[in-house]
Amino acid sequence: MKLHSKRLLAIAQAIAQYKQGTILADIGTDHAYLPCFLYDQGVIEKAYACDVAKGPLVSSKQTIMTHHMEDQIIPLLGNGLDPIVDKEVDMISICGMGGMLMIEILDAHKEMHDHRFFLQANNGLSELRAYLEKHHFHIIDEDLVEDAHHIYEYMIVEKGEMVLDEDDLLFGPINRKKKNNLFRQKWQFELNVQKKIIASLPEGHPKRTQVMKMIKKIEKVLA
Ligand SMILES: C[S@@+](CC[C@H](N)C(=O)[O-])C[C@H]1O[C@@H](n2cnc3c(N)ncnc32)[C@H](O)[C@@H]1O
Structure with a gap:
């Protein structure tokens, strides 16, 4: 299976590098490309492909059927982390949405904050980092990827403590140290x-x- 999005490919690589366990929940999955690709690559054994809207769920089912992954990639309809409250999950990805929406999703289920999260917010990164600091998350790594003339930031976070100053919030505490070309x-x-x-x-x-x-x-x- 091929991933056509350089952005999703970078996130898939980050999940392969920083994975914890073998069961992923992808929140706001849209076409379920990310979980299907990760299963195809042997990075995960199972995933919940979750979306709040019915259209994306239909697209997800299509991707799952095309690649014969019905037993491994389970589409679930629901808002944010709601669909996985009773599921066994090792790590959670939330990508391709705004930072404020991501905060809402995280805030609605603080009992799930002990998972490892892969977050790619399209905007509102300072606010998201401030939320993560306040709610006892720690950024394990962060990076940037260019896709279709746009540069995206993504990060891997889990429970822990960090202290961020104004520049950390704006530029990212790790990105501002790496200072790579992107x-x-x-x-x-x-x-x-x-x-x-x-x-x-x-x-x-x-x-x-x-x-x-x-x-x-x-x-x-x-x-
Ligand atoms: C732009 S797509 C991103 C798809 C994919 N994650 C990616 O990064 O390419 C955003 C998806 O998030 C879904 N979404 C928006 N709000 C959501 C929420 N509160 N809970 C779950 N999914 C949501 C939308 O229906 C849409 O399918």
Whole structure:
């Protein structure tokens, strides 16, 4: 089986590297590509492919049937972690959605916080990291992947303690240390965006201080 998304492939590789146990729950699975691929590659033995909407569940069933994985990949309809409350699961992936929605999903089931999570939020990463810190998670690793001209961040987290400062929240505590090419690309792009914003704001505009602060932070991390 082939994964056509470079983003999902990077997450699959992270799951292979950091897997804990053999049963995965993929929340917001859409077409169930990630769990089916991981089973095909022998990384997992079983998965719950969960989605809140019926359409994606139909697509998931199609992928599962095409690859004859009906006994191993189980589609479940439901909101966030609800469908797996009574299931034995070793690790949980939540990918391709906003950080605020991810926080809602995590917050609704604090009793499941003792799992290892693979999280790829499309936005709201500072808020997500702040939530994780407050709720006693620890980031094991994080990285970036470029797919279709967009750079995505993903992280592997589990129960533990971490202390994050403002720069850790914004750039990621591990990404800002790794400072790899994609990190530089992402933040160079963001720096250009911020510079355009400041150029468009008249002197004395209340937003200028905030934008200048962001510019200084990015310039410092890229130095
Ligand atoms: C953009 S797709 C991402 C699919 C896949 N995880 C990926 O990364 O490519 C987001 C999926 O999350 C599902 N979703 C949105 N809110 C959800 C929730 N509260 N619980 C479970 N699934 C949700 C949507 O129905 C959709 O199928």
